Amino acid sequence: xxxxxxxxxxxxxxxxxxxxxxxxxxxxxxxxxxxxxxxxxxxxxxxxxxxxxxxxxxxxxxx
Amino acid sequence: xxxxxxxxxxxxxxxxxxxxxxxxxxxxxxxxxxxxxxxxxxxxxxxxxxxxxxxxxxxxxxxxxxxxxxxxxxxxxxxxxxxxxxxxxxxxxxxxxxxxxxxxxxxxxxxxxxxxxxxxxxxxxxxxxxxxxxxxxxxxxxxxxxxxxxxxxxxxxxxxxxxxxxxxxxxxxxxxxxxxxxxxxxxxxxxxxxxxxxxxxxxxxxxxxxxxxxxxxxxxxxxxxxxxxxxxxxxxxxxxxxxxxxxxxxxxxxxxxxxxxxxxxxxxxxxxxxxxxxxxxxxxxxxxxxxxxxxxxxxxxxxxxxxxxxxxxxxxxxxxxxxxxxxxxxxxxxxxxxxxxxxxxxxxxxxxxxxxxxxxxxxxxxxxxxxxxxxxxxxxxxxxxxxxxxxxxxxxxxxxxxxxxxxxxxxxxxxxxxxxxxxxxxxxxxxxxxxxxxxxxxxxxxxxxxxxxxxxxxxxxxxxxxxxxxxxxxxxxxxxxxxxxxxxxxxxxxxxxxxxxxxxxxxxxxxxxxxxxxxxxxxxxxxxxxxxxxxxxxxxxxxxxxxxxxxxxxxxxxxxxxxxxxxxxxxxxxxxxxxxxxxxxxxxxxxxxxxxxxxxxxxxxxxxxxxxxxxxxxxxxxxxxxxxxxxxxxxxxxxxxxxxxxxxxxxxxxxxxxxxxxxxxxxxxxxxxxxxxxxxxxxxxxxxxxxxxxxxxxxxxxxxxxxxxxxxxxxx
Numbered sequence: 043x044x045x046x047x048x049x050x051x052x053x054x055x056x057x058x059x060x061x062x063x064x065x066x067x068x069x070x071x072x073x074x075x076x077x078x079x080x081x082x083x084x085x086x087x088x089x090x091x092x093x094x095x096x097x098x099x100x101x102x103x104x105x
Numbered sequence: 106x107x108x109x110x111x112x113x114x115x116x117x118x119x120x121x122x123x124x125x126x127x128x129x130x131x132x133x134x135x136x137x138x139x140x141x142x143x144x145x146x147x148x149x150x151x152x153x154x155x156x157x158x159x160x161x162x163x164x165x166x167x168x169x170x171x172x173x174x175x176x177x178x179x180x181x182x183x184x185x186x187x188x189x190x191x192x193x194x195x196x197x198x199x200x201x202x203x204x205x206x207x208x209x210x211x212x213x214x215x216x217x218x219x220x221x222x223x224x225x226x227x228x229x230x231x232x233x234x235x236x237x238x239x240x241x242x243x244x245x246x247x248x249x250x251x252x253x254x255x256x257x258x259x260x261x262x263x264x265x266x267x268x269x270x271x272x273x274x275x276x277x278x279x280x281x282x283x284x285x286x287x288x289x290x291x292x293x294x295x296x297x298x299x300x301x302x303x304x305x306x307x308x309x310x311x312x313x314x315x316x317x318x319x320x321x322x323x324x325x326x327x328x329x330x331x332x333x334x335x336x337x338x339x340x341x342x343x344x345x346x347x348x349x350x351x352x353x354x355x356x357x358x359x360x361x362x363x364x365x366x367x368x369x370x371x372x373x374x375x376x377x378x379x380x381x382x383x384x385x386x387x388x389x390x391x392x393x394x395x396x397x398x399x400x401x402x403x404x405x406x407x408x409x410x411x412x413x414x415x416x417x418x419x420x421x422x423x424x425x426x427x428x429x430x431x432x433x434x435x436x437x438x439x440x441x442x443x444x445x446x447x448x449x450x451x452x453x454x455x456x457x458x459x460x461x462x463x464x465x466x467x468x469x470x471x472x473x474x475x476x477x478x479x480x481x482x483x484x485x486x487x488x489x490x491x492x493x494x495x496x497x498x499x500x501x502x503x504x505x506x507x508x509x510x511x512x513x514x515x516x517x518x519x520x521x522x523x524x525x526x527x528x529x530x531x532x533x534x535x536x537x538x539x540x541x542x543x544x545x546x547x548x549x550x551x552x553x554x555x556x557x558x559x560x561x562x563x564x565x566x567x568x569x570x571x572x573x574x575x576x577x578x579x580x581x582x583x584x585x586x587x588x589x590x591x592x593x594x595x596x597x598x599x600x601x602x603x604x605x606x607x608x609x610x611x612x613x614x615x616x617x618x619x620x621x622x623x624x625x626x627x628x629x630x631x632x633x634x635x636x637x638x639x640x641x642x643x644x645x646x647x648x649x650x651x652x653x654x655x656x657x658x659x660x661x662x663x664x665x666x667x668x669x670x671x672x673x674x675x676x677x678x679x680x681x682x683x684x685x686x687x688x689x690x691x692x693x694x695x696x697x698x699x700x701x702x703x704x705x706x707x708x709x710x711x712x713x714x715x716x717x718x719x720x721x722x723x724x725x726x727x728x729x730x731x732x733x734x735x736x737x738x739x740x741x742x743x744x745x746x747x748x749x750x751x752x753x754x755x756x757x758x759x760x761x762x763x764x765x766x767x768x769x770x771x772x773x774x775x776x777x778x779x780x781x782x783x784x785x786x787x788x789x790x791x792x793x794x795x796x797x798x799x800x801x802x803x804x805x806x807x808x809x810x811x812x813x814x815x816x817x818x819x820x821x
Contacts (some may be wrong), residue, residue: 054332059200061331061393065190072190088330093385095191098604098620099462103392104209104454104596 065092123163130156133229133559134609137227139420144416147493150154150226151410154234154489158482166466166478169243171687174250175677176470181796183256184466193257195468195798196446198475202804204466206480207396208458209245211590212291212555213448214484218492219554219561220656221445222503223433224426226419226496228442235493236443236450237485240693244667245455246477247674247690252460253467253791260460260670264768266789267676272771275764276669280457281605282760283662285633287454288376288598289592289640290659292480293651296368296641297553298584302545303361303476304349305581306368309588310347310361312391335393339401342394346581353544370594373638379596380603380630388596395593398605402586406490413568419496419503424528432508432527433552433713434653436707440700444660449488451697453666455481471802479804494561495554501531502539502548506557509650511737520549542573543580552652559583643750646741649721657708658754658761665765668694672772680779680786700770705762707757718755722748 060063066088073082085092115123133152136145149781170176187193221229252258258266261280265273299305319338325332352361363371379387426430426438434445448454459477467476495503504527505513505520517533524531526672540548543563548556563579569581597676604620606629611618617625644651679689711717725747728735738744752770779786799817801810 056200056203057332059197060203061333061335063329063674066329069190076664086328088326090385091325092191093328094383096384096389099192103594104211104213104448104452104458 062092108761109351123160123399126156126159127330130160137230141421143419144418146414147410147497148414150230150417150489150493152452153230154486156407157234157238158486160476161242162474162482162799165238166242166246166474169246169252169478169689170471170474173689174247174473174685175248176473177793178319178469178471178802179796180470181794181798182253182467182470183464183791184468185796185798186791186794187256189441192462193465195800198468198472198800199804200481201466201468201472202464202476203396203400205458205463205476206483207399208450208462209455210293210399210448210487213452213454213589214488215558215590216291216294216554216656217446217660218432218446218488219495220507220559220652221442222419222492222495223423223431223507224438224490225422225682226417227421228426228438228491229446229492232442232446233450233485233488236446238483240667240671240697241449241451241455241485242478242481243689243693244451244670244674245459245481246452246473248456248670249459249464249467249477250470250473251674251677253464253470256791257461257465258562259509260456260673263460263673263677263789264669267680268768268775272669272672272768275748275767275771277605277609278671279662279665279761279764279768281602281667282757283454283606283666284598284602285636285658286538286659286662286757288595288602288637288654289644290652290655292369292372292376292637292641293557293592293644293655294473295551295588295591296365296372297359297551297652298555298559298588298643299363299368300365301362301547303358304353304544304577305584305588306361306363307352307357308345308349308581308585309592310797312342312394312501312585312589312592313387315341315345315389316394318385319394320386323390331393335397338390339397342585343763346578346585349581350544350577366642368779369638369642369645372641373634376595376599376634376637377465377593379633380599381626386500388600391589391593392594394663395589398586398589402583402649403490405485406494407474407486409562409565409569410490410493415493415497416566417493417496418499420500424501426580429716430712432504432512432653433715434656436657436660436704440704440707441657441660443700444657444664444704446488447660447663447667449485449491449788451664451667451693453663453668453670456666456670464752468798468800469796469802472800475804491558491708494558494565497564498533498561500533501529502560503557504529505531505536506548506551506560507554508550509552509653509737511650513550515549517547519547528788542576544577545580550650552650554652555584555587558587586632599630599633599637603629604637604762606632643746643753646736646746648747649750654754657704658757661701661704661708661758664697668697668701668765669768671697672768676772676779677789679776681788682785694769698765701765702762705758705765708758709762717752718758722751722755725751 066085069088070082129152133149133156136149137153184193184195218229256600261273261277261568264276299309299457313599315338319334329638350360429437501524504524513523517536520536521531543560557579562583563576566578566579567573607617607620607625608748616622644655670692674690675687675694707716708718712720714721725735725744729744734744738747799813799819
């Protein structure tokens with residue numbers, strides 16, 4: 043793999059992690075481990091719950 | 106497994122590198138200190154800052170983590186222990202650094218240094234760099250660590266647990282008060298930047314439909330594709346900035362030319378809507394947009410400064426540093442430089458981010474150095490760049506933009522004359538040309554720091570990319586970028602204030618504590634927006650210039666919160682038997698208390714009406730009684746406004762000073778009890794649980810850490 047492709051992968055990984063886009067994959071892994079056999083939430087439903095979960099804790103934003 | 110311990114001995118290569126870093130930093134400081142009467146390059150500021158940060162991070166921060174905090178990587182963090190997949194989970198240190206930085210850095214480090222530039226480049230530079238190393242970054246890291254050891258308890262809760270009920274209540278009031286003042290001051294910066302500017306107003310107004318579109322896109326069209334959505338959002342944003350230029354030259358211009366009072370009403374309505382709407386519609390998409398813009402612009406600014414190496418036009422010290430008669434804000438160097446520059450050097454507000462959200466996401470205890478100390482150093486660097494952007498401007502232009510309208514008048518001729526009276530030169534033609542270059546109708550009395558920073562940034566950017574032709578674009582880009590941050594803070598801050606109020610009122614009337622109870626939600630949102638809206642409106646209509654009056658109050662409130670945070674940290678060090686290291690937080694606390702209390706004292710008791718709120722009140726009230734109008738007031742209503750504002754501001758100064766004294770006095774009692782107690786006081790830490798995660802401690806994994814990671818099958 044060239045170093046350019048590696049850098050691109052790194053940037054992509056960083057942005058996906060930073061924005062929480064990779065959370066769904068993590069959820070699927072966890073779901074398969076802990077609740078094997080039951081169907082996991084769809085992406086749409088998962089993202090809905092994830093963003094609605096931010097409701098009670100918007101997080102302070104400083105100056 | 107403790108990965109950090111193996112690195113305690115320095116090899117000859119690293120001794121050589123660190124000696125070189127120390128020499129570069131020392132030479133840069135030497136140039137800054139000794140250069141007089143000649144213009145020096147901004148590169149020396151950058152070198153002094155980076156050299157000092159590197160040494161501080163490598164040696165001082167490490168000393169604190171190891172000896173004072175005694176971070177233990179074999180102990181599981183709350184993220185590892187609780188790991189519920191939402192607010193508690195171990196997050197990669199580099200990702201968490203990005204999150205934490207985005208949460209602490211906003212418009213604050215951009216505004217304060219610009220205002221403080223009235224005293225010259227040196228006072229601000231020294232305070233930003235020395236302050237962050239010994240106070241600001243220490244506060245952020247120590248609070249982060251102590252909150253992490255207590256499952257992410259908030260600053261208010263820790264104050265109650267460690268100091269007592271009185272300290273806890275005082276801390277709670279301080280947090281709420283600073284939130285209101287902060288929102289008002291930041292909103293005032295936006296209003297001053299957008300007033301009578303159709304280009305800016307159109308671009309900022311467009312961020313609302315852009316955010317709404319992003320919200321719907323992420324929820325219904327492409328669920329969870331955040332990066333893709335953010336890139337579309339950024340592209341639309343750049344288009345909105347370009348379109349602003351077309352709007353300005355079209356028949357629509359009139360619709361977007363708003364006077365400050367109308368903008369206040371718009372902002373209050375917007376703040377209310379943002380607080381009651383679900384987060385997915387406005388708040389979350391705007392947050393993504395602002396994070397991307399923040400990182401992009403800061404990188405761009407750093408590259409621009411390094412490539413163009415602009416020359417500083419300001420003196421090291423102007424005479425306002427000592428006379429205390431500066432037009433931008435009154436008062437002399439001590440204590441007001443340390444009040445004006447809060448974010449970037451020491452900001453109490455960060456303690457709210459460092460306790461609560463971030464500690465629940467840390468992987469390893471020793472990472473507090475990278476995340477707490479490191480992110481704050483980065484914010485400090487942003488402040489240094491803002492200072493550079495203000496100091497490369499011609500001082501005549503700087504004062505024509507930042508002195509209050511009452512002093513400058515409204516024409517380029519009156520402004521030119523006023524600036525000459527201050528001892529600086531700018532001709533009316535030069536002022537008109539500067540405004541024309543960025544396609545604004547005027548730059549006279551564009552206070553608040555944002556327009557000044559935008560002119561400085563357009564200078565730097567157009568020097569590096571695009572030349573003079575793009576100056577107006579870069580100016581409005583900078584205005585947009587700052588307004589975007591500020592509106593994000595207004596959204597989130599109003600909501601946080603609303604929750605605090607709902608929580609408190611819930612103790613009196615139960616339904617309030619349900620955050621989704623509609624009447625409660627509307628009532629508390631309205632109270633919060635009207636509270637900051639009041640100060641905003643008062644600031645906009647203040648004949649003496651709102652920023653000049655309100656900014657010191659904001660600084661005092663922010664440093665008051667820092668005093669609470671440092672007091673809590675000192676108390677924990679003493680209570681856990683580490684009194685011999687308590688100086689690490691006690692010295693910055695003593696400095697911060699001295700600065701804040703001196704500033705409060707002067708604001709309350711000074712007989713100079715420019716400085717003391719009550720002296721100002723007496724002067725205007727006495728004139729009002731005789732029916733006189735004192736300049737810069739133009740009628741009796743103006744006179745009444747000055748009397749009301751100075752009374753409110755004065756009472757708030759008293760409140761802030763009283764709170765700080767109460768918290769510290771209460772803590773001293775606890776310190777005495779802890780030091781004289783025969784047995785150790787009960788611990789408030791969560792008991793230790795062994796950690797199974799393998800993760801590097803610093804930003805870049807060492808060779809040994811990489812081997813450990815490979816053995817555990819993790820990514821470095």
